[in-house]
Amino acid sequence: MLNPGEPKFRRRKADRPGEIVRAAMDVFAEKGFAAAKLDEIAARAGVSKGALYLYFETKEDLFRAVVGQVVAPNIAQVKALAAAHPGPFSDLVRSLVGHVVGVVQATSIGGVVKMVIGEARNFPELARVWHDDLVSQALGALAAAVEAAQARGEVKPGDPRAYALQLISPLLVGVIWRETFVPIGAAPFDLPALMRQHLDTVLTGMLAEGALP
Amino acid sequence: MLNPGEPKFRRRKADRPGEIVRAAMDVFAEKGFAAAKLDEIAARAGVSKGALYLYFETKEDLFRAVVGQVVAPNIAQVKALAAAHPGPFSDLVRSLVGHVVGVVQATSIGGVVKMVIGEARNFPELARVWHDDLVSQALGALAAAVEAAQARGEVKPGDPRAYALQLISPLLVGVIWRETFVPIGAAPFDLPALMRQHLDTVLTGMLAEGALP
Amino acid sequence: MLNPGEPKFRRRKADRPGEIVRAAMDVFAEKGFAAAKLDEIAARAGVSKGALYLYFETKEDLFRAVVGQVVAPNIAQVKALAAAHPGPFSDLVRSLVGHVVGVVQATSIGGVVKMVIGEARNFPELARVWHDDLVSQALGALAAAVEAAQARGEVKPGDPRAYALQLISPLLVGVIWRETFVPIGAAPFDLPALMRQHLDTVLTGMLAEGALP
Amino acid sequence: MLNPGEPKFRRRKADRPGEIVRAAMDVFAEKGFAAAKLDEIAARAGVSKGALYLYFETKEDLFRAVVGQVVAPNIAQVKALAAAHPGPFSDLVRSLVGHVVGVVQATSIGGVVKMVIGEARNFPELARVWHDDLVSQALGALAAAVEAAQARGEVKPGDPRAYALQLISPLLVGVIWRETFVPIGAAPFDLPALMRQHLDTVLTGMLAEGALP
DNA sequence: AATGAATGAGAGTTCATTCAT
DNA sequence: GATGAATGAACTCTCATTCAT
Numbered sequence: 001m002l003n004p005g006e007p008k009f010r011r012r013k014a015d016r017p018g019e020i021v022r023a024a025m026d027v028f029a030e031k032g033f034a035a036a037k038l039d040e041i042a043a044r045a046g047v048s049k050g051a052l053y054l055y056f057e058t059k060e061d062l063f064r065a066v067v068g069q070v071v072a073p074n075i076a077q078v079k080a081l082a083a084a085h086p087g088p089f090s091d092l093v094r095s096l097v098g099h100v101v102g103v104v105q106a107t108s109i110g111g112v113v114k115m116v117i118g119e120a121r122n123f124p125e126l127a128r129v130w131h132d133d134l135v136s137q138a139l140g141a142l143a144a145a146v147e148a149a150q151a152r153g154e155v156k157p158g159d160p161r162a163y164a165l166q167l168i169s170p171l172l173v174g175v176i177w178r179e180t181f182v183p184i185g186a187a188p189f190d191l192p193a194l195m196r197q198h199l200d201t202v203l204t205g206m207l208a209e210g211a212l213p
Numbered sequence: 214m215l216n217p218g219e220p221k222f223r224r225r226k227a228d229r230p231g232e233i234v235r236a237a238m239d240v241f242a243e244k245g246f247a248a249a250k251l252d253e254i255a256a257r258a259g260v261s262k263g264a265l266y267l268y269f270e271t272k273e274d275l276f277r278a279v280v281g282q283v284v285a286p287n288i289a290q291v292k293a294l295a296a297a298h299p300g301p302f303s304d305l306v307r308s309l310v311g312h313v314v315g316v317v318q319a320t321s322i323g324g325v326v327k328m329v330i331g332e333a334r335n336f337p338e339l340a341r342v343w344h345d346d347l348v349s350q351a352l353g354a355l356a357a358a359v360e361a362a363q364a365r366g367e368v369k370p371g372d373p374r375a376y377a378l379q380l381i382s383p384l385l386v387g388v389i390w391r392e393t394f395v396p397i398g399a400a401p402f403d404l405p406a407l408m409r410q411h412l413d414t415v416l417t418g419m420l421a422e423g424a425l426p
Numbered sequence: 427m428l429n430p431g432e433p434k435f436r437r438r439k440a441d442r443p444g445e446i447v448r449a450a451m452d453v454f455a456e457k458g459f460a461a462a463k464l465d466e467i468a469a470r471a472g473v474s475k476g477a478l479y480l481y482f483e484t485k486e487d488l489f490r491a492v493v494g495q496v497v498a499p500n501i502a503q504v505k506a507l508a509a510a511h512p513g514p515f516s517d518l519v520r521s522l523v524g525h526v527v528g529v530v531q532a533t534s535i536g537g538v539v540k541m542v543i544g545e546a547r548n549f550p551e552l553a554r555v556w557h558d559d560l561v562s563q564a565l566g567a568l569a570a571a572v573e574a575a576q577a578r579g580e581v582k583p584g585d586p587r588a589y590a591l592q593l594i595s596p597l598l599v600g601v602i603w604r605e606t607f608v609p610i611g612a613a614p615f616d617l618p619a620l621m622r623q624h625l626d627t628v629l630t631g632m633l634a635e636g637a638l639p
Numbered sequence: 640m641l642n643p644g645e646p647k648f649r650r651r652k653a654d655r656p657g658e659i660v661r662a663a664m665d666v667f668a669e670k671g672f673a674a675a676k677l678d679e680i681a682a683r684a685g686v687s688k689g690a691l692y693l694y695f696e697t698k699e700d701l702f703r704a705v706v707g708q709v710v711a712p713n714i715a716q717v718k719a720l721a722a723a724h725p726g727p728f729s730d731l732v733r734s735l736v737g738h739v740v741g742v743v744q745a746t747s748i749g750g751v752v753k754m755v756i757g758e759a760r761n762f763p764e765l766a767r768v769w770h771d772d773l774v775s776q777a778l779g780a781l782a783a784a785v786e787a788a789q790a791r792g793e794v795k796p797g798d799p800r801a802y803a804l805q806l807i808s809p810l811l812v813g814v815i816w817r818e819t820f821v822p823i824g825a826a827p828f829d830l831p832a833l834m835r836q837h838l839d840t841v842l843t844g845m846l847a848e849g850a851l852p
Numbered sequence: 853a854a855t856g857a858a859t860g861a862g863a864g865t866t867c868a869t870t871c872a873t
Numbered sequence: 874g875a876t877g878a879a880t881g882a883a884c885t886c887t888c889a890t891t892c893a894t
Binding site: 136 | 243244245246247248327328329330331332333334335337340341344348349371372374375376378379382383385386387389392393394396397399402406407410411413414415416417418419
């Protein structure tokens, strides 16, 4: 039974901010902060320009929300990762890298990475959030795992932080390649295949004699 | 500080465009294209805003000149590199990577890399120049060297283009780290040391049994 | 005078473009295209400078709209005129010229005429619209009427297009005089009287012996 | 014998201002005051932009010089005309109009007329010079001749100033037509033929019975 | 809550004018 | 006298932000 005063369909109010952030992420990732127009974000979110200001104070605020949106859900996973595996080092690395490859493939985190790189100097506090909550944590956890493996004699001597960077670099470069050169027609890299070959190669180089598979 | 007797005009046509491009490179690298103000570029170049237009038609034009300025001198070197070494693969790679590390340390190419990544979608023709003249050439030359070494039995089977990316990725990530996180206080990577360790590791993984050093 | 309680925004979308075009016509007619400032047009229209861009893409666009605004309503009348009178030639001419005098007196078409003359070389497409849709049509219709009257033996031999120009020239010159010299204090011409005397004179000269009134 | 220090060819200093004014007249006539660039005027005059300022204080000054240049030589002729002919009215008018047609055909006065019309509101003092020294004089002289002829019974009653305007209007309109519509492809008027037909027509209408030729 | 017309500060660009050479 | 590189004020245009509805 339809009461006359009742609205025929109700917008899910609770979801508005989420829809806006999603739309903003797309536009920011595509254009960068400055070249992104609020008009376009509003249009893609299916709301009016004025509505953005019901949920976000300024454009910068919205930008921060976009970055936060990406950082937040991954913090937990990085934390979990820090309480690491007791098994062999190469298993840990493979599972961890595999997980990151999955995230990179499934989400639009790649575009946000590009944004953070491009706007780090204009939004230092965002670079800080990104670094402190995500990058540094992940890199630190990986470096700690390397160090532990070195202590067990599983991995050759060497700077653990550098080893950690070596392990994930091709993935990051592959993502940047995708964001930068694939749109102009360059051949993409098959990220899972790339990382499989990379881990085969680099783990062979890292592992001590006795630990080789 | 303005001394009263100081001349208002300077009149140094020959050097002006170079000074302006240098100033613009600094500002663009720091702020990105859109957030860079012509006022600031002019001020840093020590000229008036109007003077920019004596040498460059538009802001975009100046931006292109900045990118071109970095691409141009490196094209020749990439070409030379393509006509490569007959010696052992690892020697070639070490010398080549060493050279690139030198360029990265000595020039402000890092900031330009960041710009190109950030503005690739807004200036596809710049992404194309950068890719076609520089990145693709260098990666292709390296991949060809890998392939030749594989044919000689020096390097294990595997995708040569992926190998090429693996070899230089940490350097690129190190540069991006420097541009992104060092300004907010993160510890930088020692690029030469990083790449020394990386090549030791990754070459061990790449070289076939008989070719190991 | 700004009363404190007065609203800052007015929100009258329906009427805005019309108000703006009217204000623009005044300013363009007074100053010419280049010397007309958007600030002044906006002020006279009672809107902000930015509001102009809600309705017109560029200053040139607004200029075209002003010219179009004047051309459009007169096209129909010129068309009607082409399907002319069957009566005696002098009656046709008197009624027609009388009508044009009325339009010139009642509207600000005079200022727009001045604009079109002044900017024809910079906006050839406007000169073309003005010529094709208005001037050439009107002159052609008048010339056709002359030719028909000549065929009936009512008007002496002679170039019909030239006769048409002779008939309306003093009106145009009178309008230009009003726009050019009256503002500096010159005595205006009484256009209706001028044209009455002119038609008396020139029709006497044009009509064949038997057709004289 | 050539002394070493002597210049091989000497610029005619005395002519510089004249060359500049001629070039300026072309550009102003083509573009109007505001759209005319000093760069272009200097280039057409074959001098540097700075050189303009050796002879003229400002752009407006140069504009005034251009108008003056056209007004000056014609003032004398108008004066001569004022001390008029004793012969029959129609002879006077034919010779006078014939002279003006000659001037209009031989000089670029047409473009200047257009300029004066277009810029009269921005440069009232120029409109005044043009009016007081040229237009008003010529029209007054012609009106005086009409009045004298009326006193002699040669010309019908009627407003002499209006008669004067009627006599020359088609010439002015023909010139404006040439400047406005011929550049976009409209057919020009043959001014001498137009004025011949016009005088035949209008004099027939003006002259009293007994004075008809 | 939601809209979108309106604002106005600030950007890129032009060009008459200046002045060291 | 002559140059033309350099200036800077003034312009058109953009867009994040506001607020009457």
